Amino acid sequence: MSGFEWLAGGGETGALLRGIDWSKTPLGPVQDWPLSLRAAVRIVLSSEFPMMLHWGPELTTIYNDAYAPSLGHKHPGNLGRPAREWWSEMWDQLTPIFDKVLSGGTFHVENARYTPDRDGVRREAYFTHCHSPLWDDEGQIAGIFLVVTETTRQVVAERDLTQANADLAQQVGVSRASEARLGALVRASSEILYSMNADWTEMRQLTGGGFFADTGTANPHWIEDYIPEKEQSCVRAAIAEAIRSRSVFSLEHQVRLADGGVGWTQSRAVPLFGPDGGITEWFGTASDVTARREIEEARQRLNEVLEKQVAERTAELTLYRNIVQSTRFPICAYDTEQRVIAFNRAHAAEWFRVMGYPARPGELLPDAFPPDQAAVQRAFAARALAGEEFTAEGDFGNPDLTVLHWELDYSPIRNEAGVIIGAFHHARDVTSRLKAEADLLQAQDALRQSQKMEAVGQLTGGVAHDFNNLLTVIRSSVDLLKRPGLPEERRDRYVAAISDTVERAAKLTSQLLAFARRQALKPEVFAACDSVRMLDSVLGTLTGPRIRIVTELPETPCFVNVDPSQFDTALVNMAVNARDAMDGEGQLTIRVEAREGLPSVRLHPTVPGAFVAVSLIDTGSGIPPGQLERIFEPFFTTKAQGKGTGLGLSQVFGFAKQSGGEIAVESRVGEGTTFTLYLPRAAAAEVRLKDAGEPAPLVDGHGTCVLVVEDNTNVGTFTTQALAELGYRTVLAASAEEALTELARDADRFDVVFSDVVMPGMSGIELGQRIRQEHHDLPVVLTSGYSHVLAQNGTYGFDLLQKPYSIEQLSRVLRKVAVWRQGKRSSVR
Structure with a gap:
């Protein structure tokens, strides 16, 4: 080699x-x-x-x-x-x-x-x-x-976890049983989850998280497997009492751990009830309280020994060391001067991990920490030496090594005379737990965002489908109008089709704004009972002769402060929905009554206050439970293709919410459905007289001068040309600032200002308020397809013409305000 x-x-x-x-x-x-x-x-x-x-x-x-x-x-x-x-x-x-x-x-x-x-x-x-x-x-x-x-x-593990989370998210809201299960788990406030059958004879599932041995199959021998023999009678007695009283099961008892040892758990379970009122299942949590019990036992043993050995300091120190070493969790004892007198091996290991040097007996505990952490530790130790038992949290450790988040239990040590002779604390590293909780919150936020995007996609698809249908009619009619030599009869028919389709598009937009709680409401105080009476004949025509309408109205008028036209529309939509559910034959009962408080609806808490409840009760086919939570979604409908858009109940939902109320539904398949509209109740003294009738449309402008303020060039040009054909004189301003310049030049030449609401820079509402301040008797008419300011705060007293508007509607409104101004000037003269 x-x-x-x-x-x-x-x-x-x-x-x-x-x-x-x-x-x-x-x-x-x-x-x-x-x-x-x-x-x-x-x-x-x-x-x-x-x-x-x-x-x-x-x-x-x-x-x-x-x-x-x-x-x-x-x-x-x-x-x-x-x-x-x-x-x-x-x-x-x-x-x-x-x-x-x-x-x-x-x-x-x-x-x-x-x-x-x-x-x-x-x-x-x-x-x-x-x-x-x-x-x-x-x-x-x-x-x-x-x-x-x-x-x-x-x-692969992370991918499987992501897929598991996605699968779990898809199951949210599938059925009422799923919601009950989720609610039960939330109320149980868990670390370890389990489920039992109705009489606890079988454990169906256990997610032990390493504390218990997991099981995903039914286990009829769970008591023998998980509960030590000496604890079994106590557990069975607690189960029997929970079943008898149909109440929460709660018990702290010993359990067999996954590693073969014996620990302590705080077990809590809630019952789930079926339609017949019987218990169908139990869902619960089990918290690992082994550390706390060991600390309590260690503390008890420490105090017991201290009561017997307070005569000599040496004996006290020996006891500290013995008791501290009796637990496997990090624990440290210190005297009244905050000097370390005892700690166990677990504490020594954790100390070396985060501080980088061995723990030393006799050291002033706070001084061993970095300066910014020492003050916190000194305050904690002082509280315990003052007699307080408490749990605190904080970030501690050597910044050059690792700073972890700790949960610390502090308690004083007393001698047999009750005098405090020291204290100790037990430390738990909870950094990973906090990170897991943060990761869970992030995953939940991502799930909620995904659900929002799914809802937006569904809504966008429905809007696109309906508007494409409407645009098809308009485009086809326009193409046919371009054909040469078209007979007048057909020309009138195509023009009428365009006009009717625009009305339908405007209604669709209004329904969407109503559902989104973004419509500009004009609330008035009126008697709900009177409106129901006035709608009686209209509803009879809508529902047909085979449906009997019964009204149950109280002697008191039941005043509400809402938009009356939206109120009537909501009743009509609910009545049409009831008619279709009864297939044109049955009984529709309309009931009005005063209620105190708004009940809990769709997991929302009850709301105190005075309300008026308007209920429509039909004898129709009812709504299956799986569809109850979807009936208010835009474009969701169970009707045949072309029989409905699915926006009627969405409008009712949005109107109720924007008016400060609620819509509730109860239904039984084969027996019928009850829709209850809750609206805020008002005092009769607030009733205001309604406006007198409106002037006839399409009157000659007689030279009336209109300042048109519109940032959209096409809309502004068309409006001024149309008004000119009706005999009006017009000046077009492309912005609020340009309009103010025209008014500053000569405001007396204008009889009315007609302004869009949503414009770059100054809005139409801000322009109208400036005109009120500087030109008091010059009327302002606003127009808008949608404005969040109008939806939230109303029209600020200005006349409002909703887009899309017809020339007939525009002429009617301008004539109305022009007549008002002429009358006001005549009264001044």
Whole structure:
């Protein structure tokens, strides 16, 4: 071996290397190998980390014992052979890497995916590896040095966990039983989860988290498997009482641990009830309180011994050490001067891990920490020496090593006379637990965001479908209108089709805004009973002669403060829904009554206050339980294609929410459904008189001058041209700032300002408020397709014309405000 010491060692792989006849390989005889190759081989063989090198034109491969297990059946037969023969099945993946390194670069990647053949079959595998160039004795790149770690298990485990989380997310909300299960788990506040059948004779599932042995199958012998014999009678008695009282099971008792030992748990389970009121299942949690019990027992033993041995200081110190050493959890005792007098091996190990030096008896405990942490520790110790028992949390440790988050239990030590002679604390590293909780919150946030995006996609698809249908009618009609020689009858028909389709599109937009609680409401105080009476004939026409309408109205009028037109629309939508559910035959009961408080609906808590409840009760087919939570979704409908858009109940939902109320539904399949609309109740004294009738549309403008403020050039141009045809004089301003300039030049020439709400810079509402301040009697009419300001705060007293508007509607509104201004000026004169 003389002269070849650099090839010594290396375990099994080193022996194999020494047995190869290298003269028959591209590398040639070993004694001719360059010093650079020998040094690299020596590094590989002496390392306990997986390493490999490729050398020479053929990239002949040499590796160590640590690398060999990842090669499967390729070891040891391919040792000393060219790399291309090694990895022929994935050579296309490796070639770019090798080319880069042989050109002088380096390559590092984490969790890279490959499909090596290690057992006769190509299988997916993941590696974190770094490739670096190797230089020969002349300074030329002659090989590649590889350090690698296989991460297949980690990547697959993380991927499986991600898939498991995704599968779990898809199951959320599937059924009422799932919601009850989730609610039960939340109420149980868990670390370890389990489920039992109704009489506890069978454990259905246990997720032990390493505390208990997990089980995913039914276990009728769970008491014998998990509960020590001396505890079984106590557990059975507690179970019997919980079943008898149909209440929460709660008990702290001993259990057999997954590692074969015996610990303590705080077990709590809640019953789930079926439709008949009987218990169907129990869901519960079991918390590991072993540490707390051991600490309590240690504390009890410590106090008992201290009561007997307070005469001498030496005896006290001996007791401290004995008691502290009796627990396997980190524990430290200190005297009234906050000097360490005892600690166990667990405390010593944790101290060395985070501080970097051994724990020392007699040391002032706070002074052992960095200055910013010492003040906190001193305050904690002082509280315990003052007689307080408490638990605290904080970040402690040497910043140069590791700072962890700790949960610390403090309690005083008293002698038999009750005098405090010291204190101790028990430390628990909860860093990983907090990280897991943070990861869970992040996963939940991601799930909620995914659900939001799914809902947005569903809504967008429904809107696109309906608007494409409407646009098809409009475009087809426009194309037909372009045909030459079109008869007047057909021209009128196509124009009417366009007008009707625009009305339907506007209604669809209004329904979507209502569901989103973004419509501009005009609340008024009116009697709900009176509105129901006035709608009686309309509802009778809608539902047909075979449906009997019964109204149950109280003697009191039941005033509400909401938008009256939206209120009527909501009743009509619910009545039409009831008509379809009854297939045109049955009884529809409309009941109005005053209620105190808003009940809990869809997991929302009850809300105090005065409300009016308007209920529509039908005798129809009812709603299956699986669809109850979806009936208010936009575009969700159980009707046949073309029989409904699924927006009627969505409008009711949005109107109720935006008005400060709620919509509740109760249904039994085959018996009927009750929809109850809750709206805030108002005092009768707040009733306001309604406006007088509106003027007729399309009257001659008589030269009325209108300042049109519209940032959209097409809309502004069309509006001014249309008004000009009706006899109005117009001035177009492209922004609120431009409009103010026109008013500053000569405001008296204008009879009315007609402004869009949503514009860059100053909004139409802000413009209207400026005009009120500077030109008191100049009326302002606003127009908007949607504005969140209008939806939240109303119109601020301005007349509002919703987009899309017709010329008839525009003329009607302008004529109304012009007449108002003329009347006001006449009264002044």
